[in-house]
Amino acid sequence: MDPIRNPYAPGAGQRPPELAGRDEQLAAFDVVLERIARGRPERSLVLTGLRGVGKTVLLNALRSAAVRKRWGTGKLEARPDQRLRRPLSSALHQAVRELGHPQADDVDHVLGVIRAFAQREAGAGAKLADRWNPGIDAPAVKGRADSGDIEIDLVELLTDLGGLAADVGKGVAVFLDEMQDLGPDDVSALCAACHEISQSGLPVIVVGAGLPHLPAVLSASKSYSERLFRYQRIDRLVRDAADRALAAPAKEEDAEFEPAALEAMYAATGGYPYFIQAYGKAVWDLAPASPITAADVTVAAPEAEAELAVGFFGSRFERATPGEREYLRAMADSAVAIAECGAEPLDDIQSVPTADVATVLGKRPQSLSPARDALLKKGLIYSGERGRIAFTVPHFGRYLREHG
Numbered sequence: 001m002d003p004i005r006n007p008y009a010p011g012a013g014q015r016p017p018e019l020a021g022r023d024e025q026l027a028a029f030d031v032v033l034e035r036i037a038r039g040r041p042e043r044s045l046v047l048t049g050l051r052g053v054g055k056t057v058l059l060n061a062l063r064s065a066a067v068r069k070r071w072g073t074g075k076l077e078a079r080p081d082q083r084l085r086r087p088l089s090s091a092l093h094q095a096v097r098e099l100g101h102p103q104a105d106d107v108d109h110v111l112g113v114i115r116a117f118a119q120r121e122a123g124a125g126a127k128l129a130d131r132w133n134p135g136i137d138a139p140a141v142k143g144r145a146d147s148g149d150i151e152i153d154l155v156e157l158l159t160d161l162g163g164l165a166a167d168v169g170k171g172v173a174v175f176l177d178e179m180q181d182l183g184p185d186d187v188s189a190l191c192a193a194c195h196e197i198s199q200s201g202l203p204v205i206v207v208g209a210g211l212p213h214l215p216a217v218l219s220a221s222k223s224y225s226e227r228l229f230r231y232q233r234i235d236r237l238v239r240d241a242a243d244r245a246l247a248a249p250a251k252e253e254d255a256e257f258e259p260a261a262l263e264a265m266y267a268a269t270g271g272y273p274y275f276i277q278a279y280g281k282a283v284w285d286l287a288p289a290s291p292i293t294a295a296d297v298t299v300a301a302p303e304a305e306a307e308l309a310v311g312f313f314g315s316r317f318e319r320a321t322p323g324e325r326e327y328l329r330a331m332a333d334s335a336v337a338i339a340e341c342g343a344e345p346l347d348d349i350q351s352v353p354t355a356d357v358a359t360v361l362g363k364r365p366q367s368l369s370p371a372r373d374a375l376l377k378k379g380l381i382y383s384g385e386r387g388r389i390a391f392t393v394p395h396f397g398r399y400l401r402e403h404g
């Protein structure tokens with residue numbers, strides 16, 4: 001069918017033509033925004049899930065919801081080797097701009113505090129000219145959010161910002177993607193700041209998103225984090241939602257899927273949003289006409305798989321060193337061994353014991369720690385429970401068995 005009218009959107013953070021199966025999260029967030037706006041206690045929200053399940057897209061949708069309520073919003077993405085100060089300063093600068101300009105003096109004060117916070121990064125010895133500034137004209141405020149202790153500074157910064165938002169009867173929401181990549185000091189400071197803010201009833205919320213082990217990262221940092229954040233697991237779509245993700249955009253273009261085609265699509269994609277978009281795109285281009293049939297899906301499958309092998313799996317596999325790749329393959333083989341014992345069907349196995357991986361490789365578990373730690377750091381695997389390890393990328397085991 002006409003590729004120009006192809007509605008599907010595979011790609012990191014690409015807004016899907018139909019945001020299917022997330023109504024519950026969107027509705028819950030509206031309640032959170034209303035409660036915070038009224039000074040009611042609310043926990044900050046943290047979305048967790050595997051690669052490609054739609055965390056970034058949902059985070060953006062939640063941000064839009066906050067913007068519609070005229071909140072000030074900002075977004076940032078954590079990176080493993082970057083500190084929080086600068087990207088957070090930019091995000092909060094954006095949030096203040098979105099709040100509008102009620103009382104210029106108050107706004108200038110908060111902007112000055114953000115600037116002071118940002119500039120503390122350069123260190124006390126840095127020359128003035130080196131000091132980075134997120135484009136703020138107001139002069140830096142002295143003695144606020146500039147102690148150099150990220151925890152103290154963050155509390156002061158969010159308190160002042162929350163005060164401004166409360167004065168103008170709005171709220172501020174900060175969206176933090178790839179939150180598992182924050183450094184330990186920044187995680188701990190952010191938890192402490194959220195704790196403080198929630199006690200003071202100021203209208204500020206942090207909404208995070210990250211890989212499935214993010215709750216473990218947060219609770220290792222502060223034991224009270226479980227009470228501080230509300231975790232929402234973002235998962236693959238149930239059949240109904242997956243069908244809608246495909247059928248609704250098609251309908252907009254006056255096309256449709258036969259029921260057997262939708263069934264074949266679900267079998268192939270497992271309901272994972274990224275796969276739904278990738279298969280949707282391939283089948284649309286290759287199908288001769290509407291309605292799209294199960295046979296069209298069969299024809300398009302190799303195309304979709306090839307696309308995923310390069311863009312989704314391959315790009316990640318390439319980030320691993322030869323030793324790490326061996327470890328990844330051994331994880332995939334361990335799952336097969338478990339399935340062969342009849343314990344669980346292969347597709348249901350989400351994690352494997354690290355001891356099994358060592359057995360497959362015929363090595364001592366300790367000798368494998370460097371490879372495992374490097375893979376954890378690269379975000380290719382995660383450990384949800386002690387002694388077990390899992391891929392962060394859905395269907396990665398299958399990919400490795402077929403291509404690795």
Ligand SMILES: Nc1ncnc2c1ncn2[C@@H]1O[C@H](COP(=O)(O)OP(=O)(O)OP(=O)(O)O)[C@@H](O)[C@H]1O
Pocket residue numbers: 009010011012013014015016017018019020021022049050051052053054055056057058245273274275276277
């Ligand atoms: N609810 C949904 N319905 C249909 N398609 C979706 C949905 N959510 C996400 N997608 C699609 O899935 C793909 C992946 O989405 P996104 O980048 O948000 O995932 P992610 O969880 O942030 O992945 P990563 O962990 O790699 O950052 C995109 O192509 C997006 O359009």
Ligand SMILES: [Mg+2]
Pocket residue numbers: 012013055056057177
């Ligand atoms: Mg993402």
